[in-house]
Amino acid sequence: MITDDSRCPCGLGEPYSVCCGRFHRGDATAPTAELLMRSRFSAFAVGDTAYLTKTWHPKTRPADLELDPGQRWTFLEILGKTGGGLLENEGTVEFRAHYRQDRRADSMHENSHFVRVDGQWHYVAPVR
Known part of the structure; x- marks a missing residue:
């Protein structure tokens, strides 16, 4: 369970409340694509589907978003970035x-595309 005082799951080392928690609460918006990516990872970790939906580009956003309750997101590595x-x-x-998940560790790798719409960053889709 992640609390406001817990280290943020995004990997920056700050308490959740002053790191990605501020984006999830709507107190601020992510100023860069990387910070949006980090905040979206943290949203998966805390189960914040409303934030994930809000920051997903309307053209690629799924109609429904249901997270797997058996999957626990543990840490994020940023491997590279362009622009943003x-x-x-x-x-x-x-x-x-x-x-x-199911007592085994795994990972997913993606290169994600982000765009800024009306001053706010949105996740679009994986780069193919």
Whole structure:
């Protein structure tokens, strides 16, 4: 269970409340594609489907989002990025997301595409 005082799952080392928790609560928006990626990973870790839906681009957002209750997201590695900065409107973030499911550790690797719409970053889809 992640509390406000727990280390944020995104890997930056800050308490959840002042790291990704502020984005999840709506107190701030992620200023870069990488921070959006980190906050989305944390949203998976805490089960915040509302945040995941809100930050998913409307053209690629699924109609329903149901998280697997048996899957526990454990840590995130950022492997690379292009663009996605404070003054840019598009970028990619390559990452490896680690999780545990059915007592075994596993990970998923993706290079994700992000765009800024009306000043807010959105996840679009994996880069193919």
